[in-house]
Amino acid sequence: MSDLFASSEAASSPSEPARFGATSLDSHSFDTSSFASLETELSFADVDPGEGQRWSTWPTITPSERGPEPWPAWVVTSAGALDTERGILKTGKEADVFLLERAVPGDPTQHTLLAAKRYRSAEHRSFHRSSVYTEGRSTRNTRDARALAKKSEHGRAVAAAQWSFAEFEALCRMWERGAPVPYPVQVNGTEVLMEFLGDADGTAAPRLAQARGDRAELQELYTQVVDLMRIFAAAGFAHGDLSAYNLLVHDGRVRVIDLPQIVDIIANPQGLDLLHRDCVNICDWFARRRVECDAEELFAEMLAASYT
Numbered sequence: 001m002s003d004l005f006a007s008s009e010a011a012s013s014p015s016e017p018a019r020f021g022a023t024s025l026d027s028h029s030f031d032t033s034s035f036a037s038l039e040t041e042l043s044f045a046d047v048d049p050g051e052g053q054r055w056s057t058w059p060t061i062t063p064s065e066r067g068p069e070p071w072p073a074w075v076v077t078s079a080g081a082l083d084t085e086r087g088i089l090k091t092g093k094e095a096d097v098f099l100l101e102r103a104v105p106g107d108p109t110q111h112t113l114l115a116a117k118r119y120r121s122a123e124h125r126s127f128h129r130s131s132v133y134t135e136g137r138s139t140r141n142t143r144d145a146r147a148l149a150k151k152s153e154h155g156r157a158v159a160a161a162q163w164s165f166a167e168f169e170a171l172c173r174m175w176e177r178g179a180p181v182p183y184p185v186q187v188n189g190t191e192v193l194m195e196f197l198g199d200a201d202g203t204a205a206p207r208l209a210q211a212r213g214d215r216a217e218l219q220e221l222y223t224q225v226v227d228l229m230r231i232f233a234a235a236g237f238a239h240g241d242l243s244a245y246n247l248l249v250h251d252g253r254v255r256v257i258d259l260p261q262i263v264d265i266i267a268n269p270q271g272l273d274l275l276h277r278d279c280v281n282i283c284d285w286f287a288r289r290r291v292e293c294d295a296e297e298l299f300a301e302m303l304a305a306s307y308t
């Protein structure tokens with residue numbers, strides 16, 4: 001399927017160049033306070049993180065903020081691993097996605113590439129997700145709830161972290177259901193670390209929007225999209241923002257990303273509308289490429305899946 005895509009577009013459109021190799025760090029990349037607890041465990045404390053590096057945050061993450069077990073074999077859990085920034089994959093409206101390498105220096109068997117999605121606090125966002133997605137969601141911590149209501153600095157940080165936790169939880173839930181989502185490695189404040197979908201050289205998998213296949217190839221991709229939508233629906237959810245931009249194609253397999261807004265089809269008053277919108281978005285895109293599909297039939301099929 002490699003000829004499905006114009007290779008020069010692999011990671012992004014021309015207006016959003018992938019900058020692999022750049023070491024762009026923002027202020028929330030490092031939490032030096034968490035390193036102190038590691039010092040005693042490290043027998044190799046002579047390795048210091050360099051510019052664009054930090055100690056792996058994995059050892060300091062509480063178990064509930066790590067991905068579902070069993071952890072895939074490629075997940076690097078060593079306290080001796082370093083996280084190294086490898087550049088920006090994409091700056092988005094609410095979050096920036098970075099390429100991160102997590103590796104134990106000198107041990108080629110403990111090396112992995114991750115996508116680090118970092119949510120921005122409200123004042124740095126150019127887009128605010130509609131509250132239709134969050135209806136019915138509650139905040140367990142009352143201090144956080146008060147801060148949210150007052151829109152204090154802490155409140156803004158809580159709001160950004162709510163999106164990262166929402167995305168992490170959604171990824172975990174859908175991963176456990178067998179949906180083709182990137183494996184969620186961990187969540188830490190406003191940062192979600194997940195499986196990087198792309199090549200070993202750091203080239204990200206292209207979006208479906210960039211697919212240039214013949215009708216039969218696109219028909220096959222459509223079948224895969226319907227299959228993953230069915231897994232969401234059977235779990236009672238709609239993606240809520242499904243489009244050819246939130247679907248990546250890696251090695252001929254469609255993977256779905258950008259999940260923080262998944263909606264409960266029944267419990268959310270807008271659930272059916274959002275499911276319907278997902279169906280229309282997908283069918284419009286494929287129908288324009290002469291793939292046979294009908295949004296209303298797809299919607300009916302998803303509804304049926306959600307009731308079984």
Ligand SMILES: Nc1ncnc2c1ncn2[C@@H]1O[C@H](COP(=O)(O)OP(=O)(O)OP(=O)(O)O)[C@@H](O)[C@H]1O
Binds near residue numbers: 196
């Ligand atoms: N796990 C991943 N592996 C490879 N690339 C990824 C991964 N997650 C995100 N990306 C890249 O980053 C882009 C933005 O990711 P995502 O859609 O989750 O963020 P977003 O902030 O919602 O962006 P947008 O506003 O463009 O929708 C994706 O289109 C994709 O190119």
Ligand SMILES: [Mg+2]
Binds near residue numbers: 246
């Ligand atoms: Mg997106």
